[in-house]
Amino acid sequence: MPIPLxxxxxxxxxxxxxxxxxxxxxxxxAAVIAALKYYFGGARNPAERVMHSKVVMVTGGTSGIGASIVYELASRGAQIILLTQHPPTDVFLADYIQDLRDATNNQLIYAEQVDLRSLHSVRQFATKWIDNSSPRRLDMVILCAGTQSPRSKTPDLTEDGLVEDWQVTYLAHAHLLSILSPAIRAQPPDRDVRILVATCSSYLRGELDFGSLEKLTTGATMDSAPDQTKKKDPKNRKDQKEKKDKKKKKKKPTDLYATAKLALMIFAHNFQKHLIAASKRGDEDRPVNTRVLLVDPGFSRTPGMRRWLTDGSLWGLLLYLLTWPIWWLILKSPQQGAQSFLWAAMESPPALFYSSSSSSSSRGHIVEGSEKKKEEGGWLIKECRRMKFLREDVTDEAVGKKLWEFSEKQIEAKEKESALRRAKEKKKKEEKEKKQK
Ligand SMILES: NC(=O)c1ccc[n+]([C@@H]2O[C@H](COP(=O)([O-])OP(=O)(O)OC[C@H]3O[C@@H](n4cnc5c(N)ncnc54)[C@H](OP(=O)(O)O)[C@@H]3O)[C@@H](O)[C@H]2O)c1
Known part of the structure; x- marks a missing residue:
C-alpha cells in the first residue's frame, strides 16, 4: 500500500x-500531542533495587500516587504495611488488598488502621510498633497521605479539633515519625533506611506565622472575621463584604494545605538533623543510616487533584469532564507521579547519597571530577533528581526549632483534650448502661 502511494x-x-x-x-x-504528553509526563525512574525482605510502611497508599508506589514496590517483593483510615475488616479494603496481592503476586501486604484525623489513633499504632521487645525491621516509611479541602467550603475539623488539611497533611505525620523515632534509630547500622515524605510545590505559598498558627489550625480564624453586616451604607456594605471574602479566602484551606506542606518539609529536614544528632550521642559516632527524602511528584491526575480542580462541586466535576483532554495532556498519571518516589526508594546509595557540586546536573548521579562529599539526607527530590530548596526557611535552624516546639505543644494539648473527652464519653456510656441494667 505505501509503495504505490x-x-x-x-x-x-x-x-x-x-x-x-x-x-x-x-x-x-499527533506528533505535537505526543511530544507534549511526553514532556508533561516528567522523568522516568531508571533505578532498580531488590526490594525482597524490605519492610515498607506507607500512609496514603490506597489511592493516587501512593497506590502506584505501593504497586511498584509490592511487585518487587517488598513487604507493605498500609496505614489506612479504615479498619482492616472493612470489606472494600480487604478486597483492595486481596486484588493487590493477586496482581503483584505478593502475599506480604497488610493494613493497619491509622486514622490521621486522630492523634490517638496514630499513637496507638506507633506505640504498638515500638513496644515490640526486639525492634521490628523497618526499611522505609513513605508519608504520602494528604488532604486539601475544597476552596469554597469551610474545611472539616478533625477529632482533635484541628483543621483537617493541617492535621492529616502535617501534624499526624510529625507525630508518627516522632513516636517511631526509637524504632528507626534501632535499625542495624548497615541497613539503608529511607523516609520518603510527599511534598508539593505549593509549599512556596505556605506562611508559617507562629503568632496566628494556633488560631489558623484550629479553624478559629475562619469564623472570626468581623461582622460588618450592620453598616447601613449599601455601597460600603458591598465593599466590606468583598473585604471580608478576600480575608476569608486568604485563610482558606488551600493556604493551610500549603502551610502544612511547608511545615512538613521543615519538620522532615529537622527530623534528619535529629537522627544525625542521635547517631553521634554519647560514645557512639557512627554515620547515620537513615535518610529523609522530600519528594515532589509533580501535578498528577489523582483523586486528590480532581477534588481540588472540581472544588468538590458537581458543576466543577462537569467542567472537569468537559475539559478532561486538557488535564489528560498536562497532568501526569499517578504512575508517572510515582516515578520520583520510586527513584528515591530504589536509587543505589552512592548515586543518591553522594552529591555533585551542581545539584541540577546529571539526575543527581556523581559527575566525573565533581566534589564527592557524603551528605546526610534531608534533600528535595523532583523529576528523579536532587533539587535545591527554593525557600531558605526550610533549612533554617531557628524556624525548625520553633516549629518542633509548636508541634510538640499542640500535639500534647490536643491529645490531653481528646483523652478527657473520651474519658467523659466512656463515663457517660457506663452510667447509661448502669441505668439500663
Ligand atoms: N496529585 C498531585 O498533583 C500532587 C502534587 C504534589 C504533591 N502531591 C502530594 O502527593 C501525595 C499523594 O497525593 P494524591 O493526589 O495521590 O493523594 P490522594 O489521591 O488524594 O490520596 C490521599 C491519600 O491519603 C489518604 N488519607 C486521607 N485522609 C486520611 C486519614 N485521615 N487517615 C489516613 N489516610 C488518609 C487517603 O486514604 P483513603 O484512600 O482511605 O481516602 C489516600 O490514600 C499527597 O501528599 C499530596 O499532597 C500530590
Whole structure:
C-alpha cells in the first residue's frame, strides 16, 4: 500500500496522493500531542533495587500516587504495611488488598488502621510498633497521605479539633515519625533506611506565622472575621463584604494545605538533623543510616487533584469532564507521579547519597571530577533528581526549632483534650448502661 502511494507521489506530485495534506496535518498534530504528553509526563525512574525482605510502611497508599508506589514496590517483593483510615475488616479494603496481592503476586501486604484525623489513633499504632521487645525491621516509611479541602467550603475539623488539611497533611505525620523515632534509630547500622515524605510545590505559598498558627489550625480564624453586616451604607456594605471574602479566602484551606506542606518539609529536614544528632550521642559516632527524602511528584491526575480542580462541586466535576483532554495532556498519571518516589526508594546509595557540586546536573548521579562529599539526607527530590530548596526557611535552624516546639505543644494539648473527652464519653456510656441494667 505505501509503495504505490510513494510511486504516485514521485511520478505525479504530492497532491496526487489522496488525502495527502489532511494526513500530513493530522500526523503533525499527533506528533505535537505526543511530544507534549511526553514532556508533561516528567522523568522516568531508571533505578532498580531488590526490594525482597524490605519492610515498607506507607500512609496514603490506597489511592493516587501512593497506590502506584505501593504497586511498584509490592511487585518487587517488598513487604507493605498500609496505614489506612479504615479498619482492616472493612470489606472494600480487604478486597483492595486481596486484588493487590493477586496482581503483584505478593502475599506480604497488610493494613493497619491509622486514622490521621486522630492523634490517638496514630499513637496507638506507633506505640504498638515500638513496644515490640526486639525492634521490628523497618526499611522505609513513605508519608504520602494528604488532604486539601475544597476552596469554597469551610474545611472539616478533625477529632482533635484541628483543621483537617493541617492535621492529616502535617501534624499526624510529625507525630508518627516522632513516636517511631526509637524504632528507626534501632535499625542495624548497615541497613539503608529511607523516609520518603510527599511534598508539593505549593509549599512556596505556605506562611508559617507562629503568632496566628494556633488560631489558623484550629479553624478559629475562619469564623472570626468581623461582622460588618450592620453598616447601613449599601455601597460600603458591598465593599466590606468583598473585604471580608478576600480575608476569608486568604485563610482558606488551600493556604493551610500549603502551610502544612511547608511545615512538613521543615519538620522532615529537622527530623534528619535529629537522627544525625542521635547517631553521634554519647560514645557512639557512627554515620547515620537513615535518610529523609522530600519528594515532589509533580501535578498528577489523582483523586486528590480532581477534588481540588472540581472544588468538590458537581458543576466543577462537569467542567472537569468537559475539559478532561486538557488535564489528560498536562497532568501526569499517578504512575508517572510515582516515578520520583520510586527513584528515591530504589536509587543505589552512592548515586543518591553522594552529591555533585551542581545539584541540577546529571539526575543527581556523581559527575566525573565533581566534589564527592557524603551528605546526610534531608534533600528535595523532583523529576528523579536532587533539587535545591527554593525557600531558605526550610533549612533554617531557628524556624525548625520553633516549629518542633509548636508541634510538640499542640500535639500534647490536643491529645490531653481528646483523652478527657473520651474519658467523659466512656463515663457517660457506663452510667447509661448502669441505668439500663
Ligand atoms: N496529585 C498531585 O498533583 C500532587 C502534587 C504534589 C504533591 N502531591 C502530594 O502527593 C501525595 C499523594 O497525593 P494524591 O493526589 O495521590 O493523594 P490522594 O489521591 O488524594 O490520596 C490521599 C491519600 O491519603 C489518604 N488519607 C486521607 N485522609 C486520611 C486519614 N485521615 N487517615 C489516613 N489516610 C488518609 C487517603 O486514604 P483513603 O484512600 O482511605 O481516602 C489516600 O490514600 C499527597 O501528599 C499530596 O499532597 C500530590
Amino acid at each position: 510513494i510511486t504516485l507521489g514521485i511520478s505525479e506530485g504530492f497532491s496526487a496522493i489522496p488525502y495527502a495534506y489532511t494526513a500530513t496535518k493530522l500526523a503533525a498534530v
